[in-house]
Amino acid sequence: MRASGEAPGKIILLGEHAVVYGQPAIGVPLSRGVRVELSSGSGLRSVTLKKGIELSTRRGATTPQMLIDRALGALGDEVDVHVFFDIAPMSGLGSSAALAVALLRARDNFVGRKTSARARLDEAIAIEDVAHGKSSGVDPAIALAAGPILFSNDGVTKKVRTCAPPQPLHLVVGARGGHGGTGRSVGRVRDLKSQAPALIDQTMSLLGSASRTAAKAIATHDLDLLGRTMDLAHGVLSGLGLVSDAIEDVIRTARARGALGAKMSGAGGDGGAFVALAADRASAEKIRRGIVQLGALAWCETIS
Ligand code: PMV
Numbered sequence: 001m002r003a004s005g006e007a008p009g010k011i012i013l014l015g016e017h018a019v020v021y022g023q024p025a026i027g028v029p030l031s032r033g034v035r036v037e038l039s040s041g042s043g044l045r046s047v048t049l050k051k052g053i054e055l056s057t058r059r060g061a062t063t064p065q066m067l068i069d070r071a072l073g074a075l076g077d078e079v080d081v082h083v084f085f086d087i088a089p090m091s092g093l094g095s096s097a098a099l100a101v102a103l104l105r106a107r108d109n110f111v112g113r114k115t116s117a118r119a120r121l122d123e124a125i126a127i128e129d130v131a132h133g134k135s136s137g138v139d140p141a142i143a144l145a146a147g148p149i150l151f152s153n154d155g156v157t158k159k160v161r162t163c164a165p166p167q168p169l170h171l172v173v174g175a176r177g178g179h180g181g182t183g184r185s186v187g188r189v190r191d192l193k194s195q196a197p198a199l200i201d202q203t204m205s206l207l208g209s210a211s212r213t214a215a216k217a218i219a220t221h222d223l224d225l226l227g228r229t230m231d232l233a234h235g236v237l238s239g240l241g242l243v244s245d246a247i248e249d250v251i252r253t254a255r256a257r258g259a260l261g262a263k264m265s266g267a268g269g270d271g272g273a274f275v276a277l278a279a280d281r282a283s284a285e286k287i288r289r290g291i292v293q294l295g296a297l298a299w300c301e302t303i304s
Contacts, residue, residue, distance in 0.1 A: 005105025023208025092266025177271025227261025
């Protein structure tokens with residue numbers, strides 16, 4: 001018997017880190033992601049990576065095996081599992097959440113189970129927590145979404161609202177190296193909060209306000225405002241010490257090549273993901289070429 005499941009990677013357009021403190025974030029599912037195939041077997045595992053993608057060998061890094069064990073439980077002994085990564089793990093592109101959701105979809109298809117959307121989100125968050133420690137749940141929510149969402153989690157209620165653009169948005173997304181672990185970056189912000197609670201509360205409110213402004217800018221297709229909001233959020237995240245020189249180079253290049261706005265995306269830290277907003281497809285391609293010349297992985301996404 002055979003079954004498969006897929007889920008998209010993600011980019012956080014606005015609101016990373018702030019979402020850990022109950023503020024809203026805007027997340028966008030990507031055209032690239034993770035695919036899982038299950039077949040009746042004896043517990044064999046294989047991982048295939050798209051050209052240019054590597055698995056982290058950092059000590060303490062979460063392995064696909066850990067997420068597979070958590071998602072499949074006892075079923076894992078009776079099936080062979082093949083995982084295909086189209087996005088780089090540990091880089092802020094949502095690979096853990098995509099793997100978690102793809103495993104759950106494959107499992108449900110294999111055993112013929114139906115799971116409600118709410119239960120699947122809770123299950124995916126529990127699996128992703130193996131990789132992230134306690135997370136806001138934004139990545140699994142995006143991996144389960146069909147388009148852009150505004151997500152928040154106040155610790156009691158998780159809210160997922162669609163945030164569909166009236167006209168296509170042209171983004172350049174990608175990653176430059178791994179970010180070194182979500183838990184580590186979230187911990188850095190938490191440490192700063194313990195030293196300066198009011199300052200960090202206000203900083204997170206500002207980032208939440210940027211998400212709300214961006215949601216309105218998306219709804220009215222105000223690309224200039226959306227881009228400037230992304231730039232502002234990048235400056236704040238940079239000030240929090242979450243942006244490496246390698247990513248600052250990418251952001252500078254994107255802006256020099258005509259991006260309307262550009263920022264780091266996800267947890268940040270050593271390297272990680274980025275997103276740039278382009279006026280149109282031709283401009284996106286020009287920005288992408290500039291970023292690729294730096295040696296980063298980048299591609300264009302049209303979001304509708
Ligand atoms: O692990 P990443 O890079 O996808 O970041 C997740 C977003 C954070 O806000 C940094 C963490 C969280 O749990 O929301």
